[in-house]
Amino acid sequence: MPELPEVETVRRTLAPIVGAKLASVRTSGLLLRMGSEIPEPALRALVGERIEALRRIGKYLLLDVSGPTGILVHLGMTGWLRIFPAAEPQPAHTHLVLGLDRKRELRYSDARRFGQISTYQRADERSHPALKVLGPDPLDASVDGAKLLYDNARRRNVTLKALVLDQGVIAGMGNIYASEALWISKLRPSTRSSKLSAKAADSLWQAIRQVLDHAITHGGTTLRDFVDAAGSSGEHADYLHVYGREDEPCARCKAKIRRTVQQGRSTYFCATCQPG
DNA sequence: CGTGTCACCTGACAGC
DNA sequence: TGCTGTCAGGTGACAC
Numbered sequence: 440m441p442e443l444p445e446v447e448t449v450r451r452t453l454a455p456i457v458g459a460k461l462a463s464v465r466t467s468g469l470l471l472r473m474g475s476e477i478p479e480p481a482l483r484a485l486v487g488e489r490i491e492a493l494r495r496i497g498k499y500l501l502l503d504v505s506g507p508t509g510i511l512v513h514l515g516m517t518g519w520l521r522i523f524p525a526a527e528p529q530p531a532h533t534h535l536v537l538g539l540d541r542k543r544e545l546r547y548s549d550a551r552r553f554g555q556i557s558t559y560q561r562a563d564e565r566s567h568p569a570l571k572v573l574g575p576d577p578l579d580a581s582v583d584g585a586k587l588l589y590d591n592a593r594r595r596n597v598t599l600k601a602l603v604l605d606q607g608v609i610a611g612m613g614n615i616y617a618s619e620a621l622w623i624s625k626l627r628p629s630t631r632s633s634k635l636s637a638k639a640a641d642s643l644w645q646a647i648r649q650v651l652d653h654a655i656t657h658g659g660t661t662l663r664d665f666v667d668a669a670g671s672s673g674e675h676a677d678y679l680h681v682y683g684r685e686d687e688p689c690a691r692c693k694a695k696i697r698r699t700v701q702q703g704r705s706t707y708f709c710a711t712c713q714p715g
Numbered sequence: 716c717g718t719g720t721c722a723c724c725t726g727a728c729a730g731c
Numbered sequence: 732t733g734c735t736g737t738c739a740g741g742t743g744a745c746a747c
Binding site: 473498516604606615660664682704705 | 738739742
Binding site for chain 2: 472474516532550553595596597598601703
């Protein structure tokens, strides 16, 4: 479900819980990604503290709580976070409920349980194993993304799609926006990264920024079940150029969009205006 | 170092 | 209606 724009949309729509006091913690007891469990005792220890800020690094959400320990959330494929009145019935697959003030609850639900919830030390968040391996966030204005892409591309020889999806290079790109960014920058997803020119790296970076900004503006992409923290769907699916559009005409050249599989995942591109 | 494949888990949907 | 197969926005382990 969620790539960077969807996680950012969730972060923004969670704004109403900033300042709220954590009153209770309840979990389903089921295991999440790779058998990881929700750290209930560590979360219980946060009861009584206030949520000070919500941040995002790549696809990870960071809940800064008033003490030294924060809450780290990754939504996986089907995870969502929503603010509910406590009286609302609990939806299926709810694995974590944080009771807040004013009879509100922050609920985490995740049908496939590919998500992850853990805690981090605010003074040293980058020492968390999940955050340690992430490249910079593409919305961080201080990042020279063109150089970052170029350097990584030249020193390795992966496909451009794999490069863009590598969270250690840039944090936050996923399967939808990888195809979209490569289409915008007219680069073939199967092209080897070692052949990337500095100019192409620059245009790829611009495309990444553009597609992420655009998707955030539209509240993310809802293909089936993504909703923000208020329960609203995103509108960006209407603006996708290639993803999910096999056999439809390319918006630039009218050739049929093609679908291939790379690393076991669908890639969409235009063979005419994304030459190899 | 690179890629391919599978695994994790559930639900939606197409086709029979 | 119900079965089967396929696919899904993510990530990590493993074999080659």
